[in-house]
Amino acid sequence: MSEQLKFIVEQLNREPFKKNFNLITFDSLEPMQLLQTLNDVLAEIDSKQEIDIREEMPEQTAKRMFTLLGLLKYKPTGGFSDTSSFRQGLVTGSKPVIHPILHWLLQRVPELKKRAYLARFLVKLDVPGEFLTDDVISETYHQYEELVEGFKSYHKECEQLRNSGFSTAEIRRDIAAMEEEKDQLIKRVERLRKRVESVSNHQRMLELARQLRVEKEREESLAHQKQEQKNQLFQAEQRLQRCQIQLKDLRQAASDAKPESLMKRLEEEIKFNSYMVSDKLPKELERMRRKVHYLQKVASEPAMGHAELADLEDKIKQLSQMNQVMEKKVSRSDPMDDNLALYRQQASIIARKKEAKAEELQGAREELAGLTRELNAKSNQARGQGGVEIIRADEFKRYVAKMRGKNITYKKKRQETAELKAEFGILQRTEEILRQRHTAELQQLQTLEAQRGISGFSETQEELERVSAIKSELDELKGRTLDDMSEMVKKLNSAIVEKKSALSPIIKELRPLRQQCQELAEEYDEKKAQYDTCAAGLESNRSKLEQEVRTLREEIAQEENRYHHINCQKEVIEIQMQRAADEMKVYVSSDPQTRKKSIREQYMKNIAEQESLGKKLREQQKQVKESHGPNMRQVRMWKDLEQLLECKKQCYLRAQSQTSIGQVIQDSGEDRLVL
Structure with missing residues (x-):
């Protein structure tokens, strides 16, 4: 987790x-x-x-x-x-x-x-079947299924294109590189054209070069046709060999075939076919007919209820019980009572064996026919794909021997190629050394020229020689012929031969060293493989040990946690035990003052105080319950008295206000009389 x-x-x-x-x-x-x-x-x-x-x-x-x-x-x-x-x-x-x-x-x-x-x-959308009866809905759903199938095919094509390894960025880079190569080729063609135009008869030479290219292409096509014809000839020879082998097999079979053996084989086939037609196939046909009749009968009957199913189950139970009783009776009966029981048993065993062997033979024939069809199909497929016939064992052996010879030749050629590569490396190194010496001599020459006060003399001389060489080359270009080119090639070949003869002793010395290097390389590969296997084993052991150490550390941490937890519990229990011992000492003590300090006495004192307090509270509750009714009536009476006094107060205030109003009216009337 x-x-x-x-x-x-x-x-x-x-x-x-x-x-x-x-x-x-x-x-x-x-x-x-x-x-x-x-x-x-x-x-x-x-x-x-x-x-x-x-x-x-x-x-x-x-x-x-x-x-x-x-x-x-x-x-x-x-x-x-x-x-x-x-x-x-x-x-x-x-x-x-x-x-x-x-x-x-x-x-x-x-x-x-x-x-x-x-x-x-x-x-897909779940459309009920009753809605598909409508033509419009059915046609729409059919179009929907076609679109789903089209999406599947398009998605597969898209995945294939994604997995094919091509990408737009790579294609663009390739196109850009091809464009650059095209520009470079155009520039080279232009430079060559300008260079050739200065040569006399350049049109004739171009025409000859064009004809040479056409002839080379024709030579390549002819070589390709020759190779194809060789392949066809090889395939025809192989087909001829197979046909000869088949003809030989047929002749051997015909030579071994006697009239008695052919008649015996035909009689066996006739017996097998007659058994299949008269015994096995009619029984299977009758069994299938009974099964079809039973299924039709079951399909034609109406649906059964629970009561009918229960009746059928009862009948099945009764028949099974009757079956068991019959089997017990048969097992108890003595086989010696019936003289034909043994022969019947043997006949039934032989019939079952016969049926089993007939089924095995029929299955083997069907398997043989299927394998033959598969072989023919694969042969046709191989011919259609590559035009190569399937070879037999002896042909394959000859092919393997031929490939071994080619492998030996290939190894020799590869060894020669390796020697040539080594020789090429030596020549490159020689050329580099000569260039370094030439550079050192040039520097020394320049130093001497500076000392003598003629700096640049060699460079000027070289420039003049180069200009004269260029002039001579330009002059020779006009009159150069193919003989001059062949002579130059001969000189180069002779120089190469001389270099080879000069370097052959060194190459001979390098061969045993190369062999020793190969042996050391093989030994190194072997030791490295041993080291890798040993390192892998040690790495796996280290990972296992690390896993074990990790597991043990987790267990140690768990055990430490458990240890600390147990220590804490132990300390708590010790404190509780100490308190219990102190309590026992105080409780057993004869001093009443000391006994009063015990927890038990304190708890008993608290319990007694709480009980007395509860008793007082219960008495108060009882008094409150008893005086609740009269007190409530007294409260209502006080409220009524308060309302009555308030009413009297209002009446008195109203009377006072009326008296003051009458006095004012009277005073105003007297004032009028005086006036």
């Missing part, structure tokens, strides 16, 4: 997720956060799944994820093979359900992306 979590955290911290988790933070995620992480991974596989699960109902989230996992062909592991339990764990964001899904998804993200993309187009 820890490896699984490490893999999940490592993948989630990479592109494109960038979650920045560690083992602790990932393991402490809430169910909703874990579901959101799973949804982010599914959104990377299928962009339609990019939804915030807080804005979606849990059932819809589970249904959406369950559908996508079904399309991706995910199979639940562990104890969640049941669909209902798996769905419940997915809804609640259970870690035992989510972690295996994340591990499975992150292992194969590119593959699942491709599968989700294809499922978008290849998962």
Whole structure:
């Protein structure tokens, strides 16, 4: 499980997720956060799944994820093979359900992306059969299936093109390189044309070169035709040899075939065919007819109810019981009572053996016919593909002997090529040494010229020689002929022969050293292989030991944790035991003051105080219950008295206000009378 979590955290911290988790933070995620992480991974596989699960109902989230996992062909592991339990764990964001899904998804993200993309187009719509009776719907569904098949073919072609190794960038680079080569060739052609135009009779020479090229192409085509004719001749010879071998086999078979053996073989075939026609095939035909009749009878009968099925089951049980009784009776009966029982048994055994052998013979014949057809088909396929006939064992042996001879020749040629390459390396090294000496002599010459006060004399002399050489070459170009070229080739060949003869002793000395080098190289390869195997073994042992050390360290850590935990428990128990011993000492003590300090006495005192307090509270409760009714009536009476006094107050205030109003009116009337 820890490896699984490490893999999940490592993948989630990479592109494109960038979650920045560690083992602790990932393991402490809430169910909703874990579901959101799973949804982010599914959104990377299928962009339609990019939804915030807080804005979606849990059932819809589970249904959406369950559908996508079904399309991706995910199979639940562990104890969640049941669909209902798996769905419940997915809804609640259970870690035992989510972690295996994340591990499975992150292992194969590119593959699942491709599968989700294809499922978008290849998962067919489920149209009920009753709707397909409509012509329009049926035609539309047929077009839909054709489009799905077309998408499959196009997708396969696209994958083949992607896997073919060609890319647009490579093709563009090739085109650019070809364009550059084309420009370079055009420039070279222009330079050569300008150079040739200065030569007399250049048109004639160009025409001759063109004819030479045509003749070379014709020579190549003729060589190709010659090789094809050689191959055809070789194939015809092989076909002739096979035909001769077949003719020889047929002649041997005809020479060995006697009339008696032919008659015997024909009689055996006739007996076998008559047995198949008169005994085996009629029985099989009758059995098939009975089976078809029984199936037709079953198909024609109406559907049975539960009661009829129960009756049939009862009848089957009765028949099975009767069968068992008959078998017991037969087993109990003495075979000596029936004189023909032994012969009947032997006849039945022989008949069964006969049927078995006939079936084996028929199967062998069918297998032989199938193998013959397969052989003919493969022979025709081989002829059609490469035009090569299938060779026999003796022809293959001759071919192997021929290839061995060619292999020996190839090894000799390869050795000669290696010697020539070594000689070429020696010549290159000689040329380099001569160039270095020439450079040193030039520097020495320049130093001497500087000392004598004639600096640049050699360069001027070389320039004059070069100019004169160029002039002589230009003069010779006009009158040069093929004889001069052949003479130059002869000189070069003679120079090469001289160099070879000069270098042959050195090459002879190098041959044993080369052989020794090859032997040392073989020994080095062998030792290196031994070293690699030993290193691989040691590496595997080291990894095993590291795994064991890691396991032992984990066990040590667990045992240390357990040790500290047990020590803590031990200390707690010791403290509890000490307290119990102190309590016993105090409890057993004869001093009453000391006994009062014991926990038991304190608890008893607290219990007594709580009991007395509870008793007082119960008495108060009883008094409250008894005085509750009168007190409530008294409260109501006080409320009524308060209302009555308030009413009297209002009446008094009203009377006072009326008296003051009358006095004012009276005073105003008197004032009027005075006036």
